[in-house]
Amino acid sequence: MSIVARDVTKRFGSFTALDSVSIDVATGSLTALLGPSGSGKSTLLRVIAGLEAPDSGSVVIADEDMTTRAPQDRGVGFVFQHYAAFKHMTVWQNVAFGLKIRHRPRAEIRERVAELLALVQLEGLARRYPAQLSGGQRQRMGLARALAVDPQVLLLDEPFGALDAQVRTELRAWLRRLHDETHTTTVIVTHDQEEAMEVADEVVVMNRGRVEQVAGPRDLYERPANEFVMSFVGHVNRIGDAFVRPHDLELVLDADGSTREAMVERIVHLGFEVRVELVRDDGEPLSVQLTRDEAERLELVRGDIVHVRPTRETTFS
């Protein structure tokens, strides 16, 4: 089901968390709200869920105006960063909660919970309490709990933010597969641009309570709308007025008219990728991304003088 937020403004005291924000989330899509902390992305998600009331503006879910509805009546599934697990209930009871509230018949609850526990791969842990689960397991339980009531839309607030890197990557891929199977309209809040690019069809970049750009992952990277998006989505070097990605810089040993001189300050080996940190003659830092083979061919050592040539640059007027 589609989600439409129109001119949503929300203030906390003198701080403006959302400044007349509008977004459209298409039915069946997976949209990421991406931004630094304090950008308003979580507040927007909470306004959509009804956990926060906007000062002005409207929220429409599945063509129904939800602005003044209670969270109970919006048909949303919400997943919290810190799980919000019911600590005094078992995994089974957590997942069954929404169904019990709706007074569904027992047989149906049993069947549905079993189905969901299988979906999130927690079948064997139904009788455990949340305290006996790992972070990743707790969050999968949180997802199953939210999905149990067949929400019209699924809202995830930094769902993998409290997990370690490997579990995060796994769950991300798993979430994408889940979405491809169920096609539930999903909005995920994240501050991790890699997560947003990997998981979402469309990314809404937010900053200081405003939307900076809405685009697919590829467009966002290749055609950023402004400086903020350019520097928030991926690393970037600034050369004069131009912005250059680290992989759009060429390193050569001999100078010519199009190059600038720089000194190697640090070489970071990241497996296939090698990052070379340089200092330009005017003292500005530069970061260059090379493949392992390129780096080996150049035989770089700390303190070497090299020459840099941008192969592609972006300017904003």
Add this chain to the structure above:
Amino acid sequence: MARLGLRFVALGYLGLILLAPLGLVCYRTFAHDAGAAWATLRTHDTLHAFQVTLIAVGIAVPLNAIFGVLCALAIVRGRFRGRGLLNAFVDLPLALSPVVVGAALFLLYGRGGWLHAFDVLFTIRGIVLASVFISLPFVAREVVPTLREIGDEQEQAAFTLGASGWQTFWRVTLPSIRWAVVYGVVLTGARCLGEYGAVAVVSGNIEGRTQTATLAVQDAYLNLDHAGAYAISLVLALIAILVLVAMSVVRPREASR
């Protein structure tokens, strides 16, 4: 060595301050005149005194349990002006001397007081009122930090899953704070059981009518019925110890899961 020393000091202190007087009460009750102690315990007035105490406990505890939980919810989850003031005022009965509380009630309900028409002084109603006042803070004091610690995310999760405020309270909030409530209830009960000062002022201490167990101890002592005084004290102490033991047996098993 240091740890042993610490243990010795802690246990020694506890023994000296707590166990020695209690043990002595126990010893005195039975050593000299167990028959007299038993006789005092079985008199109509003593039994009635226990009855009055239990009535006061039986009314003050549930009343203050409900008030304490509501109050804690208002202090932690509320969004109104004067929350800080409420938080401070809840502690007032802890700070005031019980005799002062008794005197205040006396002024309020006594001849010429604003609420004289309620006819509370020298009745069981007065004893209950004083007990409720004196034991007001304990449940709220226990529940407030627990509510703060669990935060409101679980409640919000319940909302998004369709639970009403009422359902959320019974199914999510109350189970999360239940041990704080139980602890607060035990403290409230203990406080009412042992209350002397405020009750002494408002009850009139009429034997067989408005005398509580603690007042009966005082009376027996003044009447040189030492064995009787010890016997009543011992029963009061036993009730308190029983409740504490029951708590410590049940709680660790529950908390460990």
